[in-house]
Amino acid sequence: MNDYHISFAYNLVGWGTDKKAIINVLAHRNATQRQQIMTAYNDIYHEDLVMCLESELSSDFKKAVYYWILDPTDRQAVLTHVAIKKSEPDYHVIVEIACVLSPEELLAVRRAYHLRYKRSLEEDGAAATSGNIRKACVLLWALVSSFRYDGIEVNARLADKEAEILHNAIKDKALNHEEAIRILTTRSKLELIATFNSYRDD
Template sequence: MSYGYQLSPTVVPWRDFDPRADAEALRKAMKGWGTDEKTIIHILTNRSNLQRQEIASQFKTLYGKDLIKDLKSELSGNLETLVVALMIPLPQYYAKELHDAMSGIGTDECVLIEVLCTMSNHEIRVIQQAYQAMYGTSLESDLKGDTSGSFKRLMVSLCCGNRDESFDVDPAAAQEDARALLRAGELRFGTDESVFNQILVQRNVAQLRQIFAEYETMTGHDIEKAVENEFSGDIKKGLLAIIKSIKNRAGFFAEQLYKSMKGIGTQDNRLIRLVVTRCEVDMEEIKQAFAQQYGKSLEDFIADDCSGDYKKCLLALVE
């Protein structure tokens, strides 16, 4: 993964992969009366995203049919949404989620924050390319048109994908940046959000951790408390997402998964997006963080919150 984070996936490429055999098995599972959901789930949750693309290609070659369309016609509800998400190449999936977040009335800022605040430069650029190809407009222009104020400036800055991605740490520069953040926030009347934007968007991960440590040494409290006190609304959520994902990436995604399931009703689209996008990256680490933070395993949370084949498919991806 980018930024030197450890890979700890729960879904890895299938060792004895045979796309033709998988395509034939999926065709058989969907042919005739009824649908064999068990086979569909078993195959698709045990193959990497790249392998699923090969299966779809084989399916079209063998039967002249679109695998995603066939899956859509055979499945329904949350299981359909989850399975279709598994079949889409990740850059296109992220682009679709961002586009959907900005389409129609209102904006789902949670999606913009979750994606743009946690991606590497390369990932952001690949998503931008997919977005442009799919919608004929740039991600940056849609962000500008759909957000406002300091939150818009943060999103546009992140969309540029210009973070320093070295692992160099300069303690003296970290002290200076910590002082700049203090002067821009707690030591003045009103907040100079541009300083927070500049430092949090551009500095490398190791340097930011040093800056956060310096800030805590200077003030006696962590930088999250300063952001909580100095900012409000979406800009506060965005800055906190950057800080939390820099300090503990797995912990940040564990919190997002928890929020998707806590309370009355499940935010299924959010849960699906998080599971689909993290299962090939760092889901093992996220599960450990989840259990530490909430005293209950992610699997148990899903089992209690979801049902039927949808639950089985989610559990297959996280286990």
């Protein structure tokens, strides 16, 4: 780490929300240099640069800064934290990480979240919801905390059986149906596609 990175870390405090100054430096540094700046900031102020920026920057610009300074796993963890801590949580972000990421990627995000914030993602998520919203989010937090099989094998007979379970749960409007939640959170994506196809065909 050279004197330049230390100097920039000092200057960050004075800049506050000076977007132009932050862009001028971060946009012209490679990933290694940006990591060195983050390390210098932490060494000088004993404070995480990302957590400092969370309180200083507006949402859209904040997201751009995260893309510059964080690796993909850390970035997902931070963006999820920001989404949960809004006055009205942004569930779209949480649905995306729960449904798009592979099981290994989702587990890595949960670990990164815990390492950065000293709490679990599920813990913060549950604390951010209450009443009817909490009931509706049971499936969402189950998806976040699951580690589903990611292989290519599909059991057609099982798909037919579980399609019937889902049909009955939906017919009864049982949002928190335990078997339905188990199916949706533990089956592989390919198995779920087979189940949904069976549901549609029936």
